[in-house]
Amino acid sequence: MRRVLLAAAVLVAAVAAATTLATGSGTSDLRAALLAMPLTRQLGGDTTRVIMSDDSFTFLASNAPAKRQRVFDFGNRVFNTKWAQYPSSTTSFDGLGPTFNRNSCSGCHVRDGRGRPPDKPGDPMESMLVRLSAPDGSPLPAYGDQLEDRAILAVKPEGRAIIDYQQIAGTYGDGTPYTLLDPHVHFVDTAFGSLDDALVSARVAPAVIGLGLLEAVPLSTLQALADPDDADGDGISGRINWLTDAQGNRVPGRFGWKANVATLADQSAVAAVEDIGITTAMQPHQNCPPVQQACRDAPAQADPEMKDSFFARLLVYVHTLAVPEARSLDRPEVRRGEQLFRRFGCAACHMPTLQSGPEAALPELANQTFHPFTDLLIHDMGEGLADHRPDRSASGREWRTAPLWGLGLILRVNGHDRLLHDGRARGPAEAILWHGGEAEKAREAFRTAPADERAALIAFLNAL
Amino acid sequence: MTTRRKTWLGVGLFALAGTTVPALGSPPAIDAGAHQPAAMVAGTATDRLTLLAQAAAGGGGEGGEQGTVPESYALPSADPGDYKYDARDEINAYASGVYESYVASAAEVAKLQKAVAALLANPNAGTLAAARAVWTAARPAYLVTEAYRFYDGPIDAIEGEINAWPVNEAFIDYVVGAPNSGIINHPDSPISIASLIVNNQATDESDVTLGWHAIEFLLWGQDLSATGPGNRPASDYIAGQGNNDRRRLYLKLATDRLAEDIGKLLRAWAPDVPDNYAAVFRTLPEREAVGRIINGMAVLAGSELMSQRMAVGLDSGDQEDEHSCFSDTTHQDFVYDMEGIADIWSGRYSGYAGPGMRDLLTTVDPDLAAEVDGLMADAAAKIAVLGDPWDQVLASPPGSPERVKAEAAVGALGDLAQGLKRAGGKLGVLVQIPSG
Numbered sequence: 063m064r065r066v067l068l069a070a071a072v073l074v075a076a077v078a079a080a081t082t083l084a085t086g087s088g089t090s091d092l093r094a095a096l097l098a099m100p101l102t103r104q105l106g107g108d109t110t111r112v113i114m115s116d117d118s119f120t121f122l123a124s125n126a127p128a129k130r131q132r133v134f135d136f137g138n139r140v141f142n143t144k145w146a147q148y149p150s151s152t153t154s155f156d157g158l159g160p161t162f163n164r165n166s167c168s169g170c171h172v173r174d175g176r177g178r179p180p181d182k183p184g185d186p187m188e189s190m191l192v193r194l195s196a197p198d199g200s201p202l203p204a205y206g207d208q209l210e211d212r213a214i215l216a217v218k219p220e221g222r223a224i225i226d227y228q229q230i231a232g233t234y235g236d237g238t239p240y241t242l243l244d245p246h247v248h249f250v251d252t253a254f255g256s257l258d259d260a261l262v263s264a265r266v267a268p269a270v271i272g273l274g275l276l277e278a279v280p281l282s283t284l285q286a287l288a289d290p291d292d293a294d295g296d297g298i299s300g301r302i303n304w305l306t307d308a309q310g311n312r313v314p315g316r317f318g319w320k321a322n323v324a325t326l327a328d329q330s331a332v333a334a335v336e337d338i339g340i341t342t343a344m345q346p347h348q349n350c351p352p353v354q355q356a357c358r359d360a361p362a363q364a365d366p367e368m369k370d371s372f373f374a375r376l377l378v379y380v381h382t383l384a385v386p387e388a389r390s391l392d393r394p395e396v397r398r399g400e401q402l403f404r405r406f407g408c409a410a411c412h413m414p415t416l417q418s419g420p421e422a423a424l425p426e427l428a429n430q431t432f433h434p435f436t437d438l439l440i441h442d443m444g445e446g447l448a449d450h451r452p453d454r455s456a457s458g459r460e461w462r463t464a465p466l467w468g469l470g471l472i473l474r475v476n477g478h479d480r481l482l483h484d485g486r487a488r489g490p491a492e493a494i495l496w497h498g499g500e501a502e503k504a505r506e507a508f509r510t511a512p513a514d515e516r517a518a519l520i521a522f523l524n525a526l
Numbered sequence: 527m528t529t530r531r532k533t534w535l536g537v538g539l540f541a542l543a544g545t546t547v548p549a550l551g552s553p554p555a556i557d558a559g560a561h562q563p564a565a566m567v568a569g570t571a572t573d574r575l576t577l578l579a580q581a582a583a584g585g586g587g588e589g590g591e592q593g594t595v596p597e598s599y600a601l602p603s604a605d606p607g608d609y610k611y612d613a614r615d616e617i618n619a620y621a622s623g624v625y626e627s628y629v630a631s632a633a634e635v636a637k638l639q640k641a642v643a644a645l646l647a648n649p650n651a652g653t654l655a656a657a658r659a660v661w662t663a664a665r666p667a668y669l670v671t672e673a674y675r676f677y678d679g680p681i682d683a684i685e686g687e688i689n690a691w692p693v694n695e696a697f698i699d700y701v702v703g704a705p706n707s708g709i710i711n712h713p714d715s716p717i718s719i720a721s722l723i724v725n726n727q728a729t730d731e732s733d734v735t736l737g738w739h740a741i742e743f744l745l746w747g748q749d750l751s752a753t754g755p756g757n758r759p760a761s762d763y764i765a766g767q768g769n770n771d772r773r774r775l776y777l778k779l780a781t782d783r784l785a786e787d788i789g790k791l792l793r794a795w796a797p798d799v800p801d802n803y804a805a806v807f808r809t810l811p812e813r814e815a816v817g818r819i820i821n822g823m824a825v826l827a828g829s830e831l832m833s834q835r836m837a838v839g840l841d842s843g844d845q846e847d848e849h850s851c852f853s854d855t856t857h858q859d860f861v862y863d864m865e866g867i868a869d870i871w872s873g874r875y876s877g878y879a880g881p882g883m884r885d886l887l888t889t890v891d892p893d894l895a896a897e898v899d900g901l902m903a904d905a906a907a908k909i910a911v912l913g914d915p916w917d918q919v920l921a922s923p924p925g926s927p928e929r930v931k932a933e934a935a936v937g938a939l940g941d942l943a944q945g946l947k948r949a950g951g952k953l954g955v956l957v958q959i960p961s962g
Contacts, residue, residue, distance in 0.1 A: 139838045147696035149703040154844035
């Protein structure tokens, strides 16, 4: 127990170091150096696991010390726990809701993988949620900043979000037609007033692999990669989504679809209280806005519903989920796809290689060279993807470059290939075709490329 | 949401057959809801060989609730002379043993149905105590079948409906501090088998409303005692009072559903049925079948039992973080899960005896077979002496004799799992033990 708590303290301290050490060294030098590094199958550096099954995303980092396994297993238990309504016999695992989206972490992050939109409009959202805010960007007084579409028996859910799609026709450069699905969210059964004027952003659950490595990328790297004013004139800005943390420090956002969360501790605590209704020491208050009287009246324990020692182990778990090895990188088509990935300009934001610094939450995450295919920065992605909902310092058109590691295994792990923040894209090609704004040139390079080049690029993505 | 990708043959056979899933159709092994064929990324042969070679070199890792199912269980080998053995008798014996075990379990569950009927006909302390006793007595015959999990077999498709835990008590019925809680006390919520199924882990993870432990909760009630099990009054089942009729209906539906589910498993494994799971299983390439058999044993020992049911509870410090918490019968869960593993090893099942995995391994490596004998005996012995009831072990302080014994059992199960992994290596099959 003491060991675990110590580990949690180290996690927090190390992250603080990684996020406040600013060196601000040669910008383009580091980018060029990272881009010059060869891609290897070890997408997660030494943490990489070799496995190809439904459970590809569920393994402990392969370089973790043996003693980590039992802590990781317990964290896995917490991640998989179907939280029970309070009060229950298993007093350590109750406190669900009163309102919630799912009753476990793994309910959305199925097998530590990726969520998806419902099959049919009107079906319940099982692995995604909808963020809300008032027109001025503040949380809605009656709903907060997220729609909880489930609740314990005595409490009403806040409402339900339904996604309808409009088909958008397009053609590749060679005349091949394609169709994209353009989502529109509307609400039914709203319990606390209309949401017609709310700013709305639907988000699927992202995969949970490799996150500890991303947290350990030094701030200096993010600063070197960022080009907020497009000083190099390549049409790509790339900004850090700066946040103010609970201690009042200015810290870079790294996690979430808009990089609106700085640390895995914050991400986990906020997800626990908002998505499941489980309080922690970091988020001690039930998620019940003042007008939600039944929610506020529901019986609940005063102490954090998730014990500190459980939360610490959950953090170890989400830091150390391994990245699976890439497959088929030696196949000629895949090799060609990698070259095209760079030639089309994808690699400008989807940075193939990053490195963690010496300061990491756990030693196995430090000093790693890995291949996440993200720069952790936010970019203007154009009108097509815009949600018009600002999030921290991100605008309604800006999104964080999504990591691409594990992309080719999503179908295997989660049984679908829905991509982008709201899962609108059916596979990588549609995801690329939705890119706009700073990515418009890269998208056009793909769209107008011959079919064999497009296929090679997709083969490369599926090898990741 | 995420479709459960349940395929009766597992992916190994598809890879071997060189065909796609839909082409094989969906063998009507059991009728447990909609099963959509796997949408799989077709790996290249190179991928598969790479994967298998490296996994064989010391893979391991952690699995989800169904265990890790690889492309193929057969370890690659450059020498066609490797792994030449005749396991047909052992594979057939396994299939027969599995079937007879489910026959035995079905008989016990039929007794439980009768006991529940007697309780509902005449609810009093005597009939309630009798129903509890029958529940407890019916458990072992099911528990030994848990070693048939973890390879995408018939049980893996419906295990969540049969033996999932922990139960979301307050979703089912009243609990202390919430006297009106639960679907039973919400007359506007229909109670039907359809509504219970919908609520039982409706998609991937949700409320556990069915199965052994839901019935256990309905018979015992919450375990709020530091020293004994739950103590629900028999008056909860007197007809016509409060919401008792809804509770009576719930108990009957849940018990009948358990019987139906065991019946599905029994039919999936029944002999001489041309197109059920057993028929396909018996004709699998030998190493694909042996791989399934050994993975089921190893994953139960080294992950489910050792980690999920023992170590996690020992580490959580929660007295009721145990498998059968309402009845305080978790110790027998451990004992008979272990017995199920040993049955497959020896080939001596309830109601059937034939050559076991031990006999097979003896033909290949008698020394290792003897070593695994020892590991089996050691794990069984260390489980036998565990504190009972288990919640007393969970409540005991670090360093106490009860905890020392529990850690010894955890260690012995880990050793057994590693021994089975080595046995798999000798037999040319990949053994992937979550938490391994």
